[in-house]
Structure formats: structure tokens, C-alpha cells
Amino acid sequence: MTAKHGRLSYAILIGLLLAAAASARAQSDPPVLVTADTLKYDQSLGIVTAEGKVELVQGARTLLADNVSYSEKDDKVTASGNVTLMEANGTVLFADYMELFAGMKNGFIRDAAMLLSDNSRGAAVSAERRDGNRTILRKAVYTTCSLCEQDRSRAPLWQLKGERVEHNEAAQEIIYRDAIFEMFGIPILYTPYFSHPDPTVNRRSGILPPSYINNDFFGHRVRLPYYYAIDEQSDLTLTPQYSTKQGGHLTGEYRRRMATGEMEFDGSITDEEDTGDVRGHFRTNMAFRANDDITMGANILRASDDTYLNRYSIENRPVSNTLTSRVYAEAINNRHFASVNAFSFQNLRSDVRNGSVPFVAPIMDYSAVFEPGDYGGRWAFDANMASLQRNTGTDTRRLSSTVSWAQPYYAPSGEVFTATAMLRADGYWANSVNESLASTTKSDGSEVTGRVIPAVALDWRYPLVRDSQYMRQLVEPIVMAVVSPYGGNPSTIPNEDSLSFEFDETNLFSLNRFPGYDRWDGGPKLNYGFRTAIYGNTGGYAELLAGQSLRAKSDDTFTAGSGLSDSLSDYVARLTVSPGRYISIVDRVRLAQNSQLTVQRHEIGTTLGTNTNYFSVSYAKLADTDFVEDTGEREAISGTLRAQLTKFWAAEVRHTRDLGDNGGSLLNFGGLRYTDECFDIILFAERTFTVNRDIQPTTTIGVRFRIATFN
Known part of the structure; x- marks a missing residue:
């Protein structure tokens, strides 16, 4: 008999034996297919032994080891030597010794290690498998960081240690008891209880990474967002913040996605300690499909006053002089387009009377x-x-x-x-x-x-x-x-x-x-x-x-x-x-x-480099067109330099300057960023020179970070 046919015969024999043994407890359990270099069966003891490159497959679960034995009497599989257990969800367990019961659903593991589907990993002195979906580890450690290739004994960038760690696959959660958070092997934080979703979870309620800045307006400011997954279609993010100069501030964002469209609402509110004024904003973006041809929606943005959005950095870029709100309906059918809109504007300029700002409704367009x-x-x-x-x-x-x-x-x-x-x-x-x-x-x-x-x-x-x-x-x-x-x-x-x-x-x-x-x-x-x-x-x-x-x-x-x-x-x-x-x-x-070819408008933009290392500069000189009263001659230059210093470290600097007669710096920014597979942190310093009523030149120093798995 050839080796191939011998293996196949043994696999069929062991599969029948294991299936017969398992039938007494669960007729629905799939049989176990076994391959190995050698197979032995002690009929008097009811023990099957497999040695050398052993592989047991039951459904979507696979066990690899040097030696495996199966006891019909105890319904127990014992594995030793380079033991690997691969689960259907992508989780892989490693051990020196393992005992499994009930169709490899329960068991005990010694010197265990675990690799999850997102390449995060854990290790423990011992582990216990229960109910086919719970793994309980003793004296365990967890991290998403890769180990140092030159010195695998070196502590990773960050890790969580726990006296008892449980991975509940049914609840899709990893729970820690007496947990210590370490960075570079140094204890940073202790908590008696901590939990986070396992890698199979796309979204779950919990605290998001905090951020910190210090500037002239806020003083010291800390933000701690909380994400609440309401259901499969909607979520809510609340971001309370506290600053030493401006007190409390709350931002909220609600999102909902449906089969026919989506909607987003966000807003903020604060009661300034300096003035006692209540300031805030509200915004909504909605779009719905009535059918394949018709879309309806709204984009609304309002603020309590002219400078609030810029002052509290609600937008990622400076806000324009006008906030535009729009309600609309659009229809597209082959070569025909029709729309109905209503526009409302909030003026943010001090030199324009609010009564002169128009309300536009309706404005209708048709094109064929x-x-x-x-x-x-x-x-x-x-x-x-x-x-x-x-x-x-x-x-x-x-x-x-x-x-x-x-x-x-x-x-x-x-x-x-x-x-x-x-x-x-x-x-x-x-x-x-x-x-x-x-x-x-x-x-x-x-x-x-x-x-x-x-x-x-x-x-x-x-x-x-x-x-x-x-x-x-x-x-x-x-x-x-x-x-x-x-x-x-x-x-x-x-x-x-x-x-x-x-x-x-x-x-x-x-x-x-x-x-x-x-x-x-x-x-x-x-x-x-x-x-x-x-x-x-x-x-x-x-x-x-x-x-x-x-x-x-x-x-x-x-x-x-x-x-x-x-x-x-x-x-x-x-x-x-x-x-x-x-x-x-x-x-x-x-x-x-004219004969001098005087430059009336000049815009030039240049980018040199790759996505990770580049230098870009843009220059603009705009003459006064006399069409809008407040538009005079303008001239400015801005540049950005980004350098990938090492595999993980990158630096970026930006500068914007007004080149007009009364010009000067508009923005200075410098940032240092560390990014790897498990950790991301940005340290930055920014100086703005804008003066607009209560907005004054400000220096900001801040830090934002993200830890993989906990976001």
C-alpha cells in the first residue's frame, strides 16, 4: 500500500471511529478527518494515537500537532508538540500541550499564544476553552504590535497585561481583570476591569481616543469622545470637552443610513466663562431617493454668531463669509435634468447688514x-x-x-x-x-x-x-x-x-x-x-x-x-x-x-515628490476686478514640506504668508507623526495670525493619538 493510500485508509478509519464515538453525544457533529505519518489503535484501551505531522479537521476547525491521541472512553483529544488550533473565524491558538473535549470545543491549553484575525496577538501561561466559543487565559498579555525581529524578548510598543483575560466569541468581546497598560514595557495605567471588541466587530459603543491641545484661547483643553452604536443603521458620537479658560463645551453627531438615503446631524453648545454667552451651531445633511430618478435632501448650517465656528475650530478650514443652507429636489432622466431649490444665507461679515442678505425660494432649473x-x-x-x-x-x-x-x-x-x-x-x-x-x-x-x-x-x-x-x-x-x-x-x-x-x-x-x-x-x-x-x-x-x-x-x-x-x-x-x-x-x-505685460493675475502650484516625501508650494496674485467692493489686490504664498524620516516617523511643516502691503504670516504649522501597525500619534504646534473681532492670533500645541483595536 502506498503512503498516500495508507494515509487515506487511516484517515477513513479514524474518522469512522471518531464519528462513532461522537454520535452518542451529538448526531449533528461533523466527523473528524485525520492524517499523520503513523497511526495506532489500542483496541483494549480504546485509544487512537497519531504521530508525526498530525492534522485533524472537523468542519471548519483544524488541529495540527506532532502527537495526538484520542480516548474513546473519555472523548478526549490530547495534543503535544507544536500544537496549532485554527478556528473558523480566523483565530489561531498555539501551545505546547493541549487537551480538547466535546468535538474539540472545550479543553485546556498550556503555554498558550493566540493570533486573532486582525493580526493582533496574545499569550498566556495557561488557557481554558469552554463551550466552543470562550477562551479564558491566565496571566495573559495582549497587543496589536509586531514583536521586534532582532530581539523578540523586547516588550512591544504597547501591551495590556491581565491576571485573567476572557475572549468571548459569541459576545465578540475581550474582557480583562486586573489589567495594566504598558508602553515600552513601562506600566502606565491600572484598571480592575477593562473590555474591548474583538477583531470581528466593525462598530461598538465605547470611548474613542482623547485629544489634548493648549492655546491662548482655550488654555489647556481635553476632548474625550464617546461613540454609541444605536442600531445597525444609526450611531451617535458625543464629545464633551473642558478647557481651563472657556469651561465646558459639548459636540454631538448623529448619523443614520437607510435603504433610500442617509442623514447626518451635528451641533455644539457652550456657555463661555469669560462672557457668559451661550454659543453653538447646528448642521444637517440629508439625501433621500424617492425612486431611481428623484433625489431630495437638505444641507443646513447655522451658527449662533459670526465668529463662533472659526473661534472654536468647528471646521477643518477657515469658514467663509457666508453660511449657506439649502433644501432641494433633483430629477435626472436620461438627457433631462430638473431641480427645485431654496437657499438661506447667514452673513458672517461685520460690514454687511443682515437685512440685505437674500432668501432665495424657489429657484428652479430645467435642462434637456x-x-x-x-x-x-x-x-x-x-x-x-x-x-x-x-x-x-x-x-x-x-x-x-x-x-x-x-x-x-x-x-x-x-x-x-x-x-x-x-x-x-x-x-x-x-x-x-x-x-x-x-x-x-x-x-x-x-x-x-x-x-x-x-x-x-x-x-x-x-x-x-x-x-x-x-x-x-x-x-x-x-x-x-x-x-x-x-x-x-x-x-x-x-x-x-x-x-x-x-x-x-x-x-x-x-x-x-x-x-x-x-x-x-x-x-x-x-x-x-x-x-x-x-x-x-x-x-x-x-x-x-x-x-x-x-x-x-x-x-x-x-x-x-x-x-x-x-x-x-x-x-x-x-x-x-x-x-x-x-x-x-x-x-x-x-x-x-499693454507694452509692459503687467501681471494682473498669477497662480502657480508645484508639487515635487511622492505621497510620503514631497514639497508643494502655491503662489497667487490677484488684481482687484472692481466687481465686488471688498475685493482688493491680493498676493499670498503657501508651502508644505513632508518628509518620511524613518519607517515609522514623519514630519510636516506648513507656512502661509500674505505678500500684500500690510501682509505678514497667516499660518505656521509643524507636526511630528509616528505611525505603525498598532499605534499612531501626532504632535503638532500651530500659530495663526488672523484678526477678526474676538478672533486673535493664537498659538496651539496639541497631541492626538490612536491605539489599534481601541478605536
């Missing part, structure tokens, strides 16, 4: 793009209706519709022509159009007005491509002629949504360079430029887009600082360079069309 015709032409239709109401200032109601047609043509020479025709009609009903925002009264006069704007355009492009052995080159001249009438912006039409205007390469070849509906870029014009690029075979590339616009005559449509006030516009360009995966440069510029 139809199937192309036989020659590729395509019709489109857009409509918009909006109503803006103010306590003081202008009230506006607007109805707008646009019909357009676009026809491409690809010439045999490679030239690409696109003809476009558009007809737009706008109707307005507004009152107090010329009333100052500083006014405290609202006039009763109202006026109905409108406009009809036709426009036709022809876009010509001639992409010229040349292939070589190492690269592909592209040169593409672009010319676009647009014809539309003058006079599309009468004084009776208020400007509500076209204030934020910037002339750059993104709208150089647009029919209307204004965003929104209220302003129209009228009159005949010729837009021209070129795009050139080089694409390397190894992935590197460089692209340049540059151009200018020529208007038939100048008018008061654009302000002096816009770059479009004269017949010849400023020059706009964008250069993108990426020679390889470790470097990228994006440079955007607007140059005045």
Missing part, C-alpha cells in the same frame, strides 16, 4: 439635451426661475429660457468646425433696483422688464499632431467668432448672481463669460488662441493654452480691472508640466495687453 440629428447637430433647452426676497434692498423675480443648437463638422483636412446658434429670453420683476444696501427702508416701487438675446458663433480648430519615436506633439490653433447684440444689461435688471467674475482661460471661448443669468457678455467678438502639447511615451507631458479676445468696441459691461474693459482683452494662459510621476507644475496667468 436632445438626441443628435442625422448630421450630428444637437438641440438643447434650458430654463430657470428664481425669486429673491430681502428685508431691505432689492427683491427680484426672474424667469429665463434658452434654446440652442450646435452642429459640428469634421473636414477631410482635419479641421473641426462647430456652429452654434442660441436664443435666450429673460423676464424680471424687481423693486428697489437702485437702492443702496445700507438703506434701512424698502421702496414700494417695482418694475417689470425683460430682454431677448440672440447669439451665433462659429468655432474653428485645427489640431496638428506629429508622432516621433519618444513623444507625440500637438499644435492646435483656435478661433471663435461670436455675434450678439449690444445693450443686454439695462439698469433695470439687478445683478444678483453674476458678481463673482474672473476672466481666465476657462471662459475665454465661452458665449457668455459671466457666471449666472443676470449679466450678458454682448456685442460681436473674436476669441483666438492656441493649444500646444507634448506627450511622452513614458507618461510625462506638457500642455500650454493661451489666447486673447477682441471685441468690436468697448462699453461699460466690464469694469476696468476685469481684463475685458478695452477692445483688446488681457492675455490669459495656462501651462501644465509633468515630466514624470514625481513632479507637477500648473501655472495660470493673466497679463495686461
Whole structure:
């Protein structure tokens, strides 16, 4: 008999014996399959002995050992020598000696070690297996850290020691009695009782990692979040904090996910010790699907006062000058889109009267793009209706519709022509159009007005491509002629949504360079430029887009600082360079069309390095466009340097600086981070220089840490 057939015969024999022995206690227990180098059976004692590379498999449970014996009388499996027990859930037990009963569900283990499914590990002087799902360890230790390869006797970065540790697989919990938390082998904390979920748990209620900072506003501040898993669909996180200067502060976040959507609520509240003022915020984000086509939701954000969010660092970045709340419904069906929105704004600027901030409801949009015709032409239709109401200032109601047609043509020479025709009609009903925002009264006069704007355009492009052995080159001249009438912006039409205007390469070849509906870029014009690029075979590339616009005559449509006030516009360009995966440069510029080519706008961003080691810098110089009163000339630079110092240590520094006449540092940040498979800690220092009412320059020193398994 060959060794293979011998093993198989023995395995069948032992399996039958073990199955017969087990049938008396549980007919449903699966049989045990045994393989080994040698198998012996003492019929008088009822003992089966397996020696050499023994493997016992029962269902999803596997036992490996050098020697295994089975007693029919006691229903006991005894294993010794390099014993390994692998469970169905991924847990692996190691021991020098092991006794198992009841189909390997219960037993005793000496000099035990345990590896859980997430690679966390434990060890104990002895362990007892009960009920097939409980393992009780005596004088045990647990950690998620790997042992030092050079000296495996060295204590891990952190570990938990307990006189008695129980892993309850049914409850998915690990419980410690008389536990000591150690770091680098040094006792840090003692507790008579401690528990945490085992690796099979995705979420469970408990305390999250605390954080600490010290700065001029808070003094010493400690945060201790608590996570509460309400059910399978929802959870709640409460974060109480205490600071020596501002007292107590509470933040809460509720989340719920359903089959048709999800919702999130968060808020905070504090009673400041300095002023006695109650301050706080509330935010909600909701989205629900009524069916495959319709989505409804809300995004609401409100704060108790203008500076609260920035002062208490509620947001991860500085808050803008306005908080926007929105309730909406959207429908998308093939090439059709429709939406209904309502907007409310909370002003955070001290120089704007709250009564002049509008409430927008409703604002409705509809867009349809139809199937192309036989020659590729395509019709489109857009409509918009909006109503803006103010306590003081202008009230506006607007109805707008646009019909357009676009026809491409690809010439045999490679030239690409696109003809476009558009007809737009706008109707307005507004009152107090010329009333100052500083006014405290609202006039009763109202006026109905409108406009009809036709426009036709022809876009010509001639992409010229040349292939070589190492690269592909592209040169593409672009010319676009647009014809539309003058006079599309009468004084009776208020400007509500076209204030934020910037002339750059993104709208150089647009029919209307204004965003929104209220302003129209009228009159005949010729837009021209070129795009050139080089694409390397190894992935590197460089692209340049540059151009200018020529208007038939100048008018008061654009302000002096816009770059479009004269017949010849400023020059706009964008250069993108990426020679390889470790470097990228994006440079955007607007140059005045005078002989000095004065820089009106310049933005450049560069990143050098990998995801772990990199240097990035961005620079921006923005001229005053005169469209918004509080927007003057601005110039700033910011940079970030990150270095992976060792396998586990990394450092990062950031700096932002205002380069204006009254400029200076805006932000200094330095951080040191240690991260491995079981521990993550960040030490940082930050200095902000913002001055805004009760927000003053602040220095913050803090620490945040995370211990694997306990989060």
C-alpha cells in the first residue's frame, strides 16, 4: 500500500471511529478527518494515537500537532508538540500541550499564544476553552504590535497585561481583570476591569481616543469622545470637552443610513466663562431617493454668531463669509435634468447688514439635451426661475429660457468646425433696483422688464499632431467668432448672481463669460488662441493654452480691472508640466495687453515628490476686478514640506504668508507623526495670525493619538 493510500485508509478509519464515538453525544457533529505519518489503535484501551505531522479537521476547525491521541472512553483529544488550533473565524491558538473535549470545543491549553484575525496577538501561561466559543487565559498579555525581529524578548510598543483575560466569541468581546497598560514595557495605567471588541466587530459603543491641545484661547483643553452604536443603521458620537479658560463645551453627531438615503446631524453648545454667552451651531445633511430618478435632501448650517465656528475650530478650514443652507429636489432622466431649490444665507461679515442678505425660494432649473440629428447637430433647452426676497434692498423675480443648437463638422483636412446658434429670453420683476444696501427702508416701487438675446458663433480648430519615436506633439490653433447684440444689461435688471467674475482661460471661448443669468457678455467678438502639447511615451507631458479676445468696441459691461474693459482683452494662459510621476507644475496667468505685460493675475502650484516625501508650494496674485467692493489686490504664498524620516516617523511643516502691503504670516504649522501597525500619534504646534473681532492670533500645541483595536 502506498503512503498516500495508507494515509487515506487511516484517515477513513479514524474518522469512522471518531464519528462513532461522537454520535452518542451529538448526531449533528461533523466527523473528524485525520492524517499523520503513523497511526495506532489500542483496541483494549480504546485509544487512537497519531504521530508525526498530525492534522485533524472537523468542519471548519483544524488541529495540527506532532502527537495526538484520542480516548474513546473519555472523548478526549490530547495534543503535544507544536500544537496549532485554527478556528473558523480566523483565530489561531498555539501551545505546547493541549487537551480538547466535546468535538474539540472545550479543553485546556498550556503555554498558550493566540493570533486573532486582525493580526493582533496574545499569550498566556495557561488557557481554558469552554463551550466552543470562550477562551479564558491566565496571566495573559495582549497587543496589536509586531514583536521586534532582532530581539523578540523586547516588550512591544504597547501591551495590556491581565491576571485573567476572557475572549468571548459569541459576545465578540475581550474582557480583562486586573489589567495594566504598558508602553515600552513601562506600566502606565491600572484598571480592575477593562473590555474591548474583538477583531470581528466593525462598530461598538465605547470611548474613542482623547485629544489634548493648549492655546491662548482655550488654555489647556481635553476632548474625550464617546461613540454609541444605536442600531445597525444609526450611531451617535458625543464629545464633551473642558478647557481651563472657556469651561465646558459639548459636540454631538448623529448619523443614520437607510435603504433610500442617509442623514447626518451635528451641533455644539457652550456657555463661555469669560462672557457668559451661550454659543453653538447646528448642521444637517440629508439625501433621500424617492425612486431611481428623484433625489431630495437638505444641507443646513447655522451658527449662533459670526465668529463662533472659526473661534472654536468647528471646521477643518477657515469658514467663509457666508453660511449657506439649502433644501432641494433633483430629477435626472436620461438627457433631462430638473431641480427645485431654496437657499438661506447667514452673513458672517461685520460690514454687511443682515437685512440685505437674500432668501432665495424657489429657484428652479430645467435642462434637456436632445438626441443628435442625422448630421450630428444637437438641440438643447434650458430654463430657470428664481425669486429673491430681502428685508431691505432689492427683491427680484426672474424667469429665463434658452434654446440652442450646435452642429459640428469634421473636414477631410482635419479641421473641426462647430456652429452654434442660441436664443435666450429673460423676464424680471424687481423693486428697489437702485437702492443702496445700507438703506434701512424698502421702496414700494417695482418694475417689470425683460430682454431677448440672440447669439451665433462659429468655432474653428485645427489640431496638428506629429508622432516621433519618444513623444507625440500637438499644435492646435483656435478661433471663435461670436455675434450678439449690444445693450443686454439695462439698469433695470439687478445683478444678483453674476458678481463673482474672473476672466481666465476657462471662459475665454465661452458665449457668455459671466457666471449666472443676470449679466450678458454682448456685442460681436473674436476669441483666438492656441493649444500646444507634448506627450511622452513614458507618461510625462506638457500642455500650454493661451489666447486673447477682441471685441468690436468697448462699453461699460466690464469694469476696468476685469481684463475685458478695452477692445483688446488681457492675455490669459495656462501651462501644465509633468515630466514624470514625481513632479507637477500648473501655472495660470493673466497679463495686461499693454507694452509692459503687467501681471494682473498669477497662480502657480508645484508639487515635487511622492505621497510620503514631497514639497508643494502655491503662489497667487490677484488684481482687484472692481466687481465686488471688498475685493482688493491680493498676493499670498503657501508651502508644505513632508518628509518620511524613518519607517515609522514623519514630519510636516506648513507656512502661509500674505505678500500684500500690510501682509505678514497667516499660518505656521509643524507636526511630528509616528505611525505603525498598532499605534499612531501626532504632535503638532500651530500659530495663526488672523484678526477678526474676538478672533486673535493664537498659538496651539496639541497631541492626538490612536491605539489599534481601541478605536
